[in-house]
Amino acid sequence: xxxxxxxxxxxxxxxxxxxxxxxxxxxxxxxxxxxxxxxxxxxxxxxxxxxxxxxxxxxxxxxxxxxxxxxxxxxxxxxxxxxxxxxxxxxxxxxxxxxxxxxxxxxxxxxxxxxx
Amino acid sequence: xxxxxxxxxxxxxxxxxxxxxxxxxxxxxxxxxxxxxxxxxxxxxxxxxxxxxxxxxxxxxxxxxxxxxxxxxxxxxxxxxxxxxxxxxxxxxxxxxxxxxxxxxxxxxxxxxx
Numbered sequence: 001x002x003x004x005x006x007x008x009x010x011x012x013x014x015x016x017x018x019x020x021x022x023x024x025x026x027x028x029x030x031x032x033x034x035x036x037x038x039x040x041x042x043x044x045x046x047x048x049x050x051x052x053x054x055x056x057x058x059x060x061x062x063x064x065x066x067x068x069x070x071x072x073x074x075x076x077x078x079x080x081x082x083x084x085x086x087x088x089x090x091x092x093x094x095x096x097x098x099x100x101x102x103x104x105x106x107x108x109x110x111x112x113x114x115x116x
Numbered sequence: 117x118x119x120x121x122x123x124x125x126x127x128x129x130x131x132x133x134x135x136x137x138x139x140x141x142x143x144x145x146x147x148x149x150x151x152x153x154x155x156x157x158x159x160x161x162x163x164x165x166x167x168x169x170x171x172x173x174x175x176x177x178x179x180x181x182x183x184x185x186x187x188x189x190x191x192x193x194x195x196x197x198x199x200x201x202x203x204x205x206x207x208x209x210x211x212x213x214x215x216x217x218x219x220x221x222x223x224x225x226x227x228x229x230x
Contacts, residue, residue, distance in 0.1 A: 031216050043207065043220040056215065091161060097216045104151060105218060107161035 004108035006092050012114045018080040021111045024073055025094030033105060034067055034077050035091040043091075049075065050097065082115045089113070118143045120210050122221035129198055130229050137193045137224045139208030145169075149211035150184065150191045151218065156204040167191060198228045 005024040013019050025032050034046040047057040049069045057067070064083070069075040079086055089112050093105040119142040129135045141150065152164040165175065167184050175182045179196045195202055205225050209218040 033217065035218075042222050043218075045217050045219075048215065048217055050215075056217065089159065093161075093218075095216050097214075103216070104163045104166045105216065106163060107153075109160045112159075 004092055004094050004106055006090075006108035006111050008111060009109065010112045010114075012116065013082055015083055015115055016081045017115075018078065019082045019086075019113060019115075021077040021090050021092075021113070023075045023077070023092030023108060025075070025092070026106055027073065029094035029096045029106075030072070031095045031097045031105075032069060032075050033093040033095075034075070035093065035107075037089045037091060037110070038087075046077070046090075079113075082113075084115045087114050118145075118148075118210055118212050118219050120208050120219055120221035122206075122208055122224050124224045125222070126225045126227070128227045128229065131200055132197050133228075134194060134196050135198050135226065135228075137195075137206050137208075137226065139191045139193065139221060141189050141191065141208070141210045143189075143210060143212075145212070151209040151211065152182070152191075152193050153207045153209060153220075154204045155207065155223070161207070164193075195226075198226075200228050200230050202226060203228045 007022045031050050033048040035043050036046055037043045046059045047067045052069045065079055067077045089110045091107050091110045093107045095103050095105040121140045148169045150167045154162045172184050181194045183192045205223045207223045208221045
């Protein structure tokens with residue numbers, strides 16, 4: 001298995017532009033998570049999906065952030081408009097959860113976003 | 117509320133030394149899961165181990181071992197005979213309830229010098 005695949009690996013954009021991050025989870029996994037890593041706040045959960053349905057988006061910082069999972073093999077995280085404080089590494093992770101948090105999450109390599 | 121504390125921000129050792137990374141957690145759940153992840157300089161997060169709250173057996177995998185003690189809410193990680201390749205940031209994490217969501221500690225940066 002290729003693991004969780006994220007694209008792009010690096011993104012540099014200007015303030016005010018729209019940014020879309022993409023994720024392909026591991027085949028067969030039914031939970032998908034978006035995390036953000038910054039020096040100040042560490043690793044924090046933004047949103048998670050179970051069976052393609054958003055379950056908890058309480059970590060999404062504000063309305064500029066949105067996430068979708070149109071099918072079991074693809075998810076996007078969109079920031080519109082982007083701001084310099086959105087600069088961070090964004091990780092996507094997936095896991096198989098037959099009935100709860102009993103399995104480990106596997107992470108993609110992350111997207112390093114820089115907003116100038 | 118759930119919380120994970122890794123009090124050691126940075127640790128520096130010389131190769132072949134043993135090193136223990138501390139992790140203390142807080143949760144009201146009776147069923148929970150604990151994890152360790154490694155983040156090498158290349159940046160990816162690598163899964164190391166998962167432990168269930170009802171299984172307090174210690175685990176050993178090669179040079180890695182984990183000590184889980186519910187009485188002290190700790191899940192410590194020991195690397196025996198450390199190597200330069202062990203240099204990384206190590207994260208302890210707690211899985212919340214039945215969601216699979218991970219709550220991470222702040223991480224411990226381990227530097228192993230040759």
